[in-house]
Every structure is written in C-alpha cells, then in structure tokens.
Amino acid sequence: MARSRKSQISLDATPYYHCISRCVRRAFLCGFDPLTQISYEHRRQWVEDRLLWLGEIFAIDICAYAVMTNHVHVVLHVNLRQSEQWSMEEVITRWHRLYKGVPLSHRYLNGDRFSPAEEKILMTLVEQWRETLTSISRFMAVLNEGIARRANQEDQCTGRFWEGRFKSQALLDEKALMACMAYVDLNPVRANIAATPETSDHTSIQKRILSIQNNRQQPSELMPFIGHIKQEMPEGIPFPFKDYLELVDWTGRAMREDKPGFIDNQQPPILTRLDISEAQWHRLTQRFEKQFKCFAGQKSSFERIKDCFNLNRMPPNLLAG
Template sequence: MARQPRLTVPGYPHHVIQRGNNRQAIFLDDEDRRRWLELLREQAAIHGVAVHAYVLMGNHVHLLLTPETQDGLPRMMQAIGRLYVRGFNQRHGRTGTLWEGRYRSTLIEAERYLLACMAYIDLNPVRAGIVTAPADFPWSSHAHYVGLRQEAWLSPHALYWAMGNTPFAREQAYAKLVQGAPGSRPQAELAKAVHSRSALGNSAFIADLEEVARRPVAARRPGRPRRTVSSTDA
C-alpha cells in the first residue's frame, strides 16, 4: 500500500523533525553543524521557506517553517538531506544512509501553538539534560530571539513581533514565555502531535485544513500501544 504524502500547505507553520537512522548521530562536530545550517539557509531561500526556529540535537533536528508553495518544503528537505549526507560521508569516511526515512511534519494553528512550538524547540536540549537553560545551548535559534545573537536569515513570525513594541520588549517577553513553558499543556500537545504526524489546532482550524487538503488531518484513534517518547527523541 502506497504511503500517503506528507501534508504540506502553503502559508501554514509546519513543525518538522528529521532523525538519524537508528538514532545514530547526524552531527559529529561543530563543523557538521555549521554545514547543516549553511544548507538550511541556502535551501530555504531557494525554495521559498521561512525558517522561524531550529535546534540541532545530536541525532535529530527540529524546525519551525512556513512554506510559500506546495512543494517548497519537501524540495528543501530533500536537497538538504542529499547535500548534507554527501559531504558528511566524505568528511568522515563513511558510506550509506544517514536519515531515518522521511522527515516528520505536522501543521500547527499559529495563534494557539506557534510561540509554544518555538519554546518546545528551544527546550529540547534542556529536556535531554544537555544544558540547564536554553540560552546555554549554542545550536538553536533561542539566542536570536532573546537578543544574545543576531541571525538575519531567520524569519520571525508576526506573532513574535506582536510580543512588544521594541526589540528589548519582545526579547524579554519571549524569554519569559520560554521560562514558563516546561510542563505546560501546549508542550504536551505539541509532543503528541509531532509523533503522530497529525495537525494541531482547534476544531475550526482542523475543519478548515481538511477542506483545503481534502483529506483527514487529525490524529486517528490508536489501534496499537503508543510508543514511549524518550528525552533524546523529544
């Protein structure tokens, strides 16, 4: 039976995860991480995808993206995957695949979940026990949004701009939001949605999305035991 295509809808934010095969490391050093970010900047611009947030973990990456076109996101991810693996294998003297099949993607209702999703992404290194605060982790977009580093290629969403009238006000408001996010209901809902590959939003959002996509987008009732999500998978 053919796999159903991933749901990609222009103009909607998508929470994306790309994992290493069998949970293997996809970054062996900082040069790998820099190269992956270079490819993300380059390919996002080529394919018309706004990058709102990112985090590079040891064996997976999280992204928050809004594509301008139907095929922009999948083409961007395909290009990054192909180019990165080629360089990674050459650098480290290896062959074969690196990725765990296809990337995972879920659409989210911006007004309700976009800022929470940014916080979810920022908090990955904290949940994994790598750092005690998101600002201590150098390989995420958190530092940009709290004023510790400038990354001009990122595309802050309108909801972030609405957090304050000045850069300082927005940075302080966002830092406070992330600080209060752990354990909140939206964080649990985001984790569940991305692992089930289902869209996340209220009933009106889901209905509108299903009308646009002409297919079901909500999570199905589980027919088998749920997979336990570890801290390294989050």
C-alpha cells in the same frame, strides 16, 4: 498507512510546518558517539549553516530550529507572497545558487536577446523554478542531501545518512505555532545537554538572543517577531519577541523535575492571549511530536481547512476549541 508528503502540505490551509529529520538508526552521526568515542559535533554547525543558507535562497522563512546530535527540528513558513514578487532575474539568480541552470538562463543573465520561442521556453522554466523554491520537500531534500554527501566524504563511506522520509506536521493555528516553536527551542534543555535557552548551541533561540545582545536587532536569517498584527504589517511571527522569550524561559523552568513549585504564579501574557491553560501548555511543549501526528492545532482550525487536505475524519489528539 503513512500519508504522502504532498498530502500533508497544503498552503491553502496553513503556511507553517514543523519538519523533523533523523539520522539512520538514530545514531549519533552529528554528536558524540559513546560507542565509538568519536565526536561528530562539528557536523551540527554544518547543518545550521546550510539551513540558514537555504533560507536565503528559498521563499521559505525559518521560524525556529534545533540541531540535535541525531536529529534536526525546523519550523518553516512558506512565503508565497515573497516568491510572487520576485522578478525573472531574481528567480534565476536564486536557482543558480543551488543548481547549474540551463544555457538559456545564463544567456538571460548575460543580457542576450531571445527569439519569441526561446523567451516562452525560459518563462515556463522560470515559473517552474519559482514554484520549486516554495517547496518544503525540495528544501528538506537539499538540506539533507548536502549534509549526507559531506559526512559520507568525511567518513569515506557510502550509504544513507538520514532516514528516507522527514516527518512533517501542519501547524494550523497560533497556539500550535507557539507551542511547536517553544518545543523546538527547548529541545537541548529537555535533552539535558544545555541548562538554559541562551546556552543551547545550534538553536534559533540562542541565535535570536545573541543577535539582540550584540546588534540590538533580530537576526536577518530568521523570520522576525513583529508584535501584534496590524494592517500593512511586514511578514512575521505575530507576537512580541519579549513575550516569546518570557514564554520559553517560563516553560523551560516549569519543565524541570528537580525544581518543583519554581513557576511564578503569574502566567506569561501570551498564554492569556492564546486562551490556553497551564496544564495544557505543558502537555503540548513536552510531547509535541507524540501529541500530534500530521496536524497540530484546534479542532475548529482543522474543520476550517480539512477540505484542503481532502480529509473527512478528525485526526486524534487535536485541541478543543
């Protein structure tokens, strides 16, 4: 039986989640349809633009993404600390970028005075909005609904564009996070629609590379790599970006069947730090969705957080350790 989305997400367990949305019947509704000979490639840019726009509004960081022809991968980080630091004005302003709001919220931004009762009502409402702006389910719903309406308008039709449910995987530890991000960033290479990560359109790895090349800075729309965790460090992915680039490039070359023995004998530093074998890494990055269901990580990581999900039975295929 499928688990409800609420039961698959627990911020007490992990703030990192891998989400996948697929077009209905897995049709090429965002790419080139070989049956109709119609190209919908421009819709991939729609998805990428809307995804990055939502990352500016929600207290949710985008770690990795890949917009494919008939599905979308995204690795998200729920940033509760950021949402808790927002002022009431900040929450209302962000909410108004998504929805119309209510008369009280518009009066507040206009500087109007409130009675104690009105102020209490608004404060309660703002706290509800603050919580909603940390919701992965709402994030994915707003992403998918906007694209579906726009595509249906273009096609002059009605009906579903996406499958009813998006798939969610909790990433329980650093191994799972790195493996999943590499899996997502290498999706176009695996699908044989791009030769290298830097030529993989509509992916986070391409956006990161182009930003470094053009500005020598990490893109502000994506969660940054901050290197090794130290005290008083900003929120970010706890690895150097250079190591991640080497990891993705090494993994991509190793996955190509037409280049046997092309892998350098020296493993990337990140694999040594994560204590993960070469064979295990390939298995993770080639079959991430099939390897794991709702949870990805080590058995010890699941034991640590299983009470957050009210689970006693160990999920299948978790890693040893």
